Structures are given as structure tokens and as C-alpha cells.
Amino acid sequence: MSDHETDLVALVMGDQRYEFADAGMKQVVDELTRMARTLLPILILGETGVGKEVAARAAHHLSPRRAGPFVAVNCSAIPAGLMESELFGHQKGAFSGAAAAHAGYFECASGGTLFLDEIGELNLDAQVRLLRVLSEHKIARLGSTTERRVDVRLVAATNRDPCALVKAGVFREDLYYRICGATLVIPPLRHRPDDLSRLARQFVSVARADLERDDAKVSDAAMRSIARHRWPGNVRELKHAMVYAAATAPGDVIERSHLPAHLARRDRPASSAQDPEPDEPLVFRSIDDEIDELVERRMRQALHATNGVQSAAAALIKMARRTFITRMREFGIEPVPVRERRALRERGTES
Ligand SMILES: Nc1ncnc2c1ncn2[C@@H]1O[C@H](COP(=O)(O)OP(=O)(O)OP(=O)(O)O)[C@@H](O)[C@H]1O
Ligand SMILES: [Mg+2]
Incomplete structure (x- = not known):
């Protein structure tokens, strides 16, 4: 293994192996490993496709209850009317159509981990019951007053901002505070450059092996x-x-032209021997994406210049404070804690 490769961390689950080279992700894996050993609920946040389910499975495999079941439930896939009975079970005759008694996902996950994906989609009735299970470790099936003890570790995930869901009144504040103690934020791939290039090569190698073809190299231009x-x-x-x-x-060799069209760089005419103008894009992309990138960069710079004081940073780039805060969440920009802001100011950078 090269030095670069020895610098990886991996989450291993059976024959599945997920590797991370990015410094931020190594910290996430470290936190995950520590959180997994406790039996606290874990809340995983991150944009779509960042690896929240991978992290949830790892939380189970790294926990003392790895020998128990791992039950994954996508809350957005359960019809609202069936949510409570699917999660907590029902007695025979609890509602029309309940022809037989049914154990819910909580009972199925007993002794193991229940992964509630897209937890923001749970309706308010199911949220009330969930809160009760988390505090009492007991459930009553729908239509029954008998309570059963359940021993389940909860891992929940969402790609939405839970605070915004609470503010909008669709997620109970008390439930949020019950599950947010161990929160894991998985950064977007665009902020993980070392993972990006490594994973790009790795996905090519795996796909070529699946196709029973020789491995392919990713050209420098394609990588750009x-x-x-x-x-x-x-x-x-x-x-x-x-x-x-x-x-x-x-x-x-994977060339730029082999990438999906929206990624491939527009080729320069063969006659042009010179580099493009410095401000000419190497690839024409959605102008909205480009504008977003500029906005994010300027917001980060403004926060840096104002030692993390959001209102001052917003004023610096003449953006409404509320918009600034909303966009910080959107871009995954972490607020600087007050204590650190003070330390920065004291270091003599106060303007
Ligand atoms: N480090 C990694 N190495 C290899 N594959 C990875 C890695 N991280 C994530 N993946 C793959 O990326 C894909 C998306 O991961 P996952 O389903 O966990 O994302 P998610 O955050 O749950 O997405 P969504 O919000 O859409 O449910 C999966 O195919 C997963 O196997
Ligand atoms: Mg998922």
C-alpha cells in the first residue's frame, strides 16, 4: 500500500467495505465509532446520496448489539394511515382490515437497531408514540392496552434541516431534542475532494471488473x-x-468525453493552441450552479473576515440576515461557536 492508501479509514460490514480519505470524513467515522458504542439514539444528517444509510448500518455493526437484527424503514414509503400500525404493530381487529395480530418494526428490531430513514416524514401521531417508546422502552400495539418491553437502539436520518421542520410545526420539538444528542453530519461530496477522486477511480475499477473488462485509468482532464x-x-x-x-x-482510459454529457468539458477547437481566457469556463454548466458556488464562497469569506459573526458577514455582502442564515444551512456552512468567535476577536483580528 502507498502512503496515501495507508491514510484511509474504512467502515467494514461483512463483505462490504467503505473507504474514506477525506479528513472531514475521518472525523465523522471517528465520531460514529464513538457514538455507536453508546446506546443513545443517533441522528444522521446530510444531503441526498452522501452515505447516511451506510453510516446507519455501520452504527449497528460497530455497536455492542451487532449480533441482533438491523431493521431499516423508509418512513416516506409508509402510507400515513398505516404508519403507527407498521411501526408499533396492531392487535387482531384493531381496525378494519386488521385480520390478524401484527408485530411492528419496533418489535422486529428488538435486541438490535431500528433505522428510521427520512424521519421527517413521520406523521405527528407516530411521533408521539415514538417519543414514548424512547422514554419508556415500552410499546402497546394498536388496539391493545398491554405494554411490551422493547429493547431497540434508534438510528434516524433525514436530508432535511430538522430545525426547519420543527419551526414549520411538522416535527415535534420534544422528539427532536430526544434524538439530537448524538447527531452526525455527513458533508457533501463536493467538500470532500480526496474522497471524490478516490471514489471516482474505485467506482470505475469495480464497474470494469463487473463488466469483465480490464481496469481503466481516469485521465487528468476527466478528473478535472x-x-x-x-x-x-x-x-x-x-x-x-x-x-x-x-x-x-x-x-x-476514461476521457472527459466518456463522462455523462453534463460533466464533460466543452472541447476547444483544434486550431486553438493557447489556453482559454482565464475567465472562460473549462466546462459550461448551469449558471445557477455557478452563481451558487460564488455565493457560498463569498459567504465563507465574509464569515472569515468577521470572525464568524453572521449578522456582520451578511451586512458585508449586503445580504439579508435571514437569507444569510438560510443559505448557510443550505450550503452546510457550520456556524462558528460563540466561544471560538471570542477567541478569534481576542487574537487581535477585531475590525
Ligand atoms: N465511501 C463509500 N464507498 C463506496 N460507496 C459509497 C461510499 N459512501 C457511500 N457509498 C454509496 O453511495 C450510495 C449512496 O449512499 P446512501 O444510500 O448511504 O446515501 P443516503 O445519504 O442514505 O442517500 P438518500 O438521502 O438519498 O437516502 C450507495 O450506493 C452507497 O453504497
Ligand atoms: Mg438513504
């Missing part, structure tokens, strides 16, 4: 296009793009 894309679909989007490129490249 990959580095420039925003990857709104994160690791999932990268995986699909690289599987596509691995299949369409006829030889053993």
Missing part, C-alpha cells in the same frame, strides 16, 4: 471535470456517472 462538478446527488450520482463512463469508454 469531475472535480469541478457540484455533485448534488453526491456519492450516488458519482457512482452512476463512473459506471456509465466505465461502460462507454472503449479503451483503457
Whole structure:
């Protein structure tokens, strides 16, 4: 293994192995490992496709209850009317159509981990019951007054901002505070450059092996296009793009032209021997994406210049304070804690 490779951390679950080279992700894996050993609920936040389910499975495998069941439930896939009975079970005759008694997901996960994906989609009735299970460790099936003890570790995930859900009144504040103690935030792929290039190569190698073809190298130009894309679909989007490129490249080099069209750089005319103008984009992309990138960069710079004081940073770039705060969440910009802000100011950077 090269030095670079020895610098990886990995989450291993059976024959599945997920590797991370990015410094931020190594910290996330470290936190996850520590959280997994406790029996506290874990809340996993991050954009779509960043690896929240991978982290949830790892939380189970790294926990003392790894020998128990891991039950994954996508809350957005359960019809609202069936949510409580699916999660907590029902007695025979509890409602029309309840022809037999039914154990809910909580009972199925007993002794193990219940992963509630897209927890923001739980309706308010199910949230009340969930809060009760978390505090009392007991459930009553619908239509029954008998309470049963359940021993379940909860891992929940959402790609939405839980505070915004609480503010909007669709997520109970008391439930949020019950589950937010151990919160894990998985950064978007565009903020993980070391993972991006490594995973791009890895997905190509795996896809070529699946196709029973020789491995292919990713050209430097293709890698530059990959580095420039925003990857709104994160690791999932990268995986699909690289599987596509691995299949369409006829030889053993993935060129820019083999990437999905929205990633490939627009080729310069053959006659142009010079580099493009400094402000000419190497690849034409959605102008909205470019504007977003500029907005995010300026917000970060303004926060840096004002030692993390959000109202001052917003004023510096003449953005409404509320908009600034909303966009910080959107871009995943972490607020600087008050204590650190003070330390920064005291270091003599006060303006
Ligand atoms: N480090 C990694 N190495 C290899 N594959 C990875 C890695 N991280 C994530 N993936 C893959 O990326 C894809 C998306 O991961 P996952 O389903 O965990 O994302 P998610 O955050 O739960 O997405 P969503 O919000 O859409 O449910 C999966 O195919 C997963 O196997
Ligand atoms: Mg998921």
C-alpha cells in the first residue's frame, strides 16, 4: 500500500467495505465509532446520496448489539394511515382490515437497531408514540392496552434541516431534542475532494471488473471535470456517472468525453493552441450552479473576515440576515461557536 492508501479509514460490514480519505470524513467515522458504542439514539444528517444509510448500518455493526437484527424503514414509503400500525404493530381487529395480530418494526428490531430513514416524514401521531417508546422502552400495539418491553437502539436520518421542520410545526420539538444528542453530519461530496477522486477511480475499477473488462485509468482532464462538478446527488450520482463512463469508454482510459454529457468539458477547437481566457469556463454548466458556488464562497469569506459573526458577514455582502442564515444551512456552512468567535476577536483580528 502507498502512503496515501495507508491514510484511509474504512467502515467494514461483512463483505462490504467503505473507504474514506477525506479528513472531514475521518472525523465523522471517528465520531460514529464513538457514538455507536453508546446506546443513545443517533441522528444522521446530510444531503441526498452522501452515505447516511451506510453510516446507519455501520452504527449497528460497530455497536455492542451487532449480533441482533438491523431493521431499516423508509418512513416516506409508509402510507400515513398505516404508519403507527407498521411501526408499533396492531392487535387482531384493531381496525378494519386488521385480520390478524401484527408485530411492528419496533418489535422486529428488538435486541438490535431500528433505522428510521427520512424521519421527517413521520406523521405527528407516530411521533408521539415514538417519543414514548424512547422514554419508556415500552410499546402497546394498536388496539391493545398491554405494554411490551422493547429493547431497540434508534438510528434516524433525514436530508432535511430538522430545525426547519420543527419551526414549520411538522416535527415535534420534544422528539427532536430526544434524538439530537448524538447527531452526525455527513458533508457533501463536493467538500470532500480526496474522497471524490478516490471514489471516482474505485467506482470505475469495480464497474470494469463487473463488466469483465480490464481496469481503466481516469485521465487528468476527466478528473478535472469531475472535480469541478457540484455533485448534488453526491456519492450516488458519482457512482452512476463512473459506471456509465466505465461502460462507454472503449479503451483503457476514461476521457472527459466518456463522462455523462453534463460533466464533460466543452472541447476547444483544434486550431486553438493557447489556453482559454482565464475567465472562460473549462466546462459550461448551469449558471445557477455557478452563481451558487460564488455565493457560498463569498459567504465563507465574509464569515472569515468577521470572525464568524453572521449578522456582520451578511451586512458585508449586503445580504439579508435571514437569507444569510438560510443559505448557510443550505450550503452546510457550520456556524462558528460563540466561544471560538471570542477567541478569534481576542487574537487581535477585531475590525
Ligand atoms: N465511501 C463509500 N464507498 C463506496 N460507496 C459509497 C461510499 N459512501 C457511500 N457509498 C454509496 O453511495 C450510495 C449512496 O449512499 P446512501 O444510500 O448511504 O446515501 P443516503 O445519504 O442514505 O442517500 P438518500 O438521502 O438519498 O437516502 C450507495 O450506493 C452507497 O453504497
Ligand atoms: Mg438513504
